[in-house]
Amino acid sequence: MLTNENIRQRLLEKFPDQVTGFEEPYGLLSFEAPKEINLKVLNFLFDDSELKFRFLTDLCAVHYPNQQGRELAVVYHLHNLEDNMRIRFKVFTDINQPDVYTATGLFSSANWMERETYDFFGVNFVGHPNLKRILNVEEMDYFPLRKEFPLEDQSRIDKDDEMFGRGGSIF
């Protein structure tokens, strides 16, 4: 039977010192690795006869503007369908050079999810077959979910900030 402890042991045997930051928030095993070996870790998790993490549930990014040199996290949620186990795998990258190897070779479903992650966070997935915007308008010239960009539409001219609870005299 696969447990979080087993998975941790297997990973540490295969990638000693490289796989770090083990956590179990709400029982979900999470860990991180250097972005250069993300495909090696994913391949190992996929191919290993015990682990068999062969379903990519979700792929997304998180922006941590205060972490110098590791501002963007790319998060893979993986599922072992036979043992019904889930894990979360993160790689961190510098926002000035957000290059991460694409997982499309391993999971076809990564194609659109990586396009979405590129669309909103600007992560450059190296080797992706068709890395262009998927949800936002093509003319958009920024990555809207990065923290430096305000959520509100900057082209609005007729909205009163006071009415939207953003400053003004009533607070």
Add this chain to the structure above:
Amino acid sequence: MARPVAYNVKIKPLEKDISMAEMPEGHQGEGFFATSLDKVIGLARKNSIWPLPFATSCCGIEFMATMGAHYDLARFGSERVGFSPRQCDLLMVMGTIAKKMGPVVKQVYLQMAEPRWVIAVGACASSGGIFDTYSVLQGIDQVVPVDVYVPGCPPRPEAIIDGVMRIQDLVGKESLRRRNSPQYKALLESYGIQ
């Protein structure tokens, strides 16, 4: 406690079995009636508006109620909802228009033949509403000229009917030369049309 209702509280008796449109101003005598062509055409147009519903969210659901038997937009000559822009007079935009949808609204507007009118139903179509965000168009008047805005989130069917009646008013009073006027051309020009 009963919820106070602000609409349709007075029961209005039917005046006659068949209602007729009011006669325009003019001169009449034995066997003739003279009025201006504007008024006759306006009368015909305003009582046979073909709406094109462009419904993207909850305001569209209110529009379905408006077309249904209870509120019955057909009473105002608009029962024929067309789904081809080529045949329609009135573009009814109901719901949130995302920026990616903006060019589609404009395309539909361009496919309509003159004279054409546009009604923005609800807060989202009029101004972006609560969706003050990077992905939502802040009012369809950024891509097409709008004649009537209906407030509400979503507006009740009565409000939509009120909007349509205001459009009828515009249609009935519009001069036949308006669409050739330099002001109208300048308006279209400002939207990059023609």
